[in-house]
Structures are given as C-alpha cells and as structure tokens.
Amino acid sequence: MKQIPNRLKVGVPKTLFASYNLSYWQRFLTLSGMEVVFSGESTKETADRGGRLLPHEFCIPIKIFMGHILDLLDKGVDQILLPRMTDRNKTNFFCPKLIGLPEIVKFSLNLEEKRFFSPEVICNGLNPKVVRFPVTAAASLQQMKRVEKQALKYWEETLDNCRKQQITLPEAALKTSLETSRETALKISPETAGRGKLKQPEHHLCVGLLGYAYSLYDPFINKGIQRKLDKLKIRVYTWEMLEPETIETSLRGLKRPIFWNFGRMLLGAGLHFLKDPAIDGIIYVTTFGCGPDSVAAEILNLEAEKHQKPFLLINLDEHTEDGHLFTRLEAFADMLSTFKEDNAV
Numbered sequence: 001m002k003q004i005p006n007r008l009k010v011g012v013p014k015t016l017f018a019s020y021n022l023s024y025w026q027r028f029l030t031l032s033g034m035e036v037v038f039s040g041e042s043t044k045e046t047a048d049r050g051g052r053l054l055p056h057e058f059c060i061p062i063k064i065f066m067g068h069i070l071d072l073l074d075k076g077v078d079q080i081l082l083p084r085m086t087d088r089n090k091t092n093f094f095c096p097k098l099i100g101l102p103e104i105v106k107f108s109l110n111l112e113e114k115r116f117f118s119p120e121v122i123c124n125g126l127n128p129k130v131v132r133f134p135v136t137a138a139a140s141l142q143q144m145k146r147v148e149k150q151a152l153k154y155w156e157e158t159l160d161n162c163r164k165q166q167i168t169l170p171e172a173a174l175k176t177s178l179e180t181s182r183e184t185a186l187k188i189s190p191e192t193a194g195r196g197k198l199k200q201p202e203h204h205l206c207v208g209l210l211g212y213a214y215s216l217y218d219p220f221i222n223k224g225i226q227r228k229l230d231k232l233k234i235r236v237y238t239w240e241m242l243e244p245e246t247i248e249t250s251l252r253g254l255k256r257p258i259f260w261n262f263g264r265m266l267l268g269a270g271l272h273f274l275k276d277p278a279i280d281g282i283i284y285v286t287t288f289g290c291g292p293d294s295v296a297a298e299i300l301n302l303e304a305e306k307h308q309k310p311f312l313l314i315n316l317d318e319h320t321e322d323g324h325l326f327t328r329l330e331a332f333a334d335m336l337s338t339f340k341e342d343n344a345v
C-alpha cells in the first residue's frame with residue numbers, strides 16, 4: 001500500500017514579525033502543504049527561559065521571541081519559521097535586532113540550518129514580500145510563489161478590515177478567521193484580540209495608542225493595557241486604522257526622515273493623531289532597551305508639547321507591575337478629562 005507522507009510540521013513563533021503578519025504566514029505555510037504549529041501565549045516563563053539565552057541588555061520582545069522558539073522545540077516541530085528580514089531600498093530599515101534575528105537564534109541555541117524555514121523577506125510598507133524561497137520537500141518553488149500571492153491578498157483584506165471597521169489587527173484577524181475554513185483559522189485568544197470579545201463600554205475619552213504590534217497586542221508584555229483602558233472608558237485608535245497615505249502625509253512634515261520600518265509608521269500615526277481634534281491624547285507603549293523607540297517617542301513627545309496635547313510614555317520591561325501601570329493610566333485619564341473640560345469652556 002502506498003504510504004501517505006507526513007506533512008512537514010512548521011512552528012510559528014506568535015510574536016515579533018508574526019504579530020503583524022500572522023494571518024499571512026499561516027496562510028502561506030498551510031497552502032504550501034505544511035502543518036502549522038503555533039507557539040503558546042507569552043508568560044513569565046517564556047520571558048525567563050528566553051532571557052537566560054541572551055545578554056541582559058536585549059529588549060524584552062527579543063527575549064520573549066527566544067522563549068517562543070524554545071516552546072516550539074518542546075512541541076517537536078520539524079522546522080521553525082525564521083524569516084530573514086532585509087531592506088532593499090535606501091529609505092526604510094528594520095531594527096538591527098530584527099535583521100540579525102536568524103543569527104541571534106542560531107548561535108544562541110547552536111542549532112543547524114535545517115531546523116529553520118527561512119525565506120528572505122522585504123516589506124513594502126506593511127506588506128511582506130518573499131524575495132527568496134527556501135528549498136523544501138513540502139512544496140515546489142512554483143507552488144510557493146502561487147500561494148504567497150494568495151496569502152498576501154488575505155493579509156491585505158485583514159488590514160483593509162482594520163481601516164473600514166476601525167478595529168485593531170488582532171480583532172480583524174479574529175474576525176476574518178471566524179469566517180474562514182477550519183484549517184486556516186487562526187487561534188487568537190480573546191485576551192490577545194483585546195476588545196474583540198468584550199462588551200464595549202461607553203467611551204468618553206479617545207486616545208491614539210502607539211506601539212509595535214508585538215508589544216501592543218501581547219497581554220503579557222503590556223499587562224493587558226487595552227482592558228485597562230476599556231475599564232477607564234477610553235476608546236483607542238491605532239496605526240492600522242489609518243490609511244497608509246494619511247501616515248505618509250504626516251511624515252512629510254518632519255525636518256529629517258525617519259528610517260525605521262515600523263517606527264516611522266508609529267510616528268506618522270502619532271503625528272496624525274496630534275492634529276486630530278477627536279483624539280484627546282497619545283499613549284506610546286515602548287519596551288526597555290528599544291533603540292528606534294528612543295528616537296520616535298522623543299520626537300512625538302516634543303511634537304505633543306507643540307500641539308498642547310497630553311502625551312504618556314509607558315516603558316515596559318518584564319518587571320513592570322500591573323497595579324502601578326493602572327495607577328498611571330488612571331492619572332492620565334483624569335488629566336485628559338480635566339484638559340477636555342478646560343478646552344470646552
């Protein structure tokens with residue numbers, strides 16, 4: 001009897017690059033005939049295990065990423081998705097830690113090349129594009145090229161939903177996955193989806209909430225900031241709810257261009273929110289040790305002063321305490337209310 005070969009089991013770390021394009025990668029791998037295994041949610045153990053492999057000064061998202069890789073190895077996957085993020089133009093660059101991610105992982109864990117599925121990827125804005133496909137027995141080059149187009153279309157639809165329905169990336173991914181087939185359905189927890197499954201309270205304040213997707217939508221890193229803002233009846237608006245042209249137009253006002261791929265998107269969104277009278281203030285969520293944010297957040301802070309709009313910088317690390325964060329958000333909400341009342345007079 002002819003034996004049916006087992007499908008290649010590819011592990012996807014549910015953080016960093018995949019926080020943005022999870023639906024894209026999931027589609028691409030599944031339609032290429034591979035079995036997708038996701039890492040679990042981030043926890044203290046994930047951060048501790050990953051952190052033990054790296055020098056202390058690494059940012060928390062990279063430590064957590066390493067923890068997710070260990071989790072996937074525990075799950076017995078054949079290969080781990082580890083794209084090489086490269087820059088093909090002279091205007092946008094990824095953070096050096098993202099560019100060097102394959103080396104960081106391989107040398108920290110001493111693993112062979114064959115344990116990774118490493119396509120070379122560039123980003124046109126937020127849209128990933130594979131420019132070099134790895135050789136794999138699971139699919140032919142033609143098949144991967146074909147399904148990559150389908151995956152990109154699916155990802156663009158997800159982003160489109162964010163803009164049309166004014167919802168966050170995880171909310172849109174959850175929504176789209178519920179409408180899709182079981183095999184390609186994403187497994188996103190309500191906690192990760194943020195407000196997705198929550199009853200919406202009456203919001204009386206609006207803020208622009210800025211941060212990288214892997215921090216903003218990981219409840220372990222951000223200590224459930226969206227739920228806390230919901231409790232305070234604050235409605236949030238995020239970068240993915242804006243049209244790319246809106247972000248680009250805002251960036252044109254800068255004296256010097258900003259080069260970081262994801263950082264410029266946050267800055268452009270923030271500059272737009274500063275001019276939007278419907279937005280009462282800005283909250284910028286960053287993580288300890290992030291180089292690009294130290295530039296983008298500072299520019300935005302200075303611009304917020306010029307526009308006389310309240311600005312709160314939240315710098316998170318693995319030790320950030322839950323109660324302390326809520327107290328800061330409460331104080332910020334009080335300030336926004338007072339500011340709003342004063343300006344209404």
Ligand code: SF4
Nearest residue numbers: 059061095097290291
């Ligand atoms: S952009 Fe900042 S948070 Fe993200 S990987 Fe680079 S240093 Fe870490």
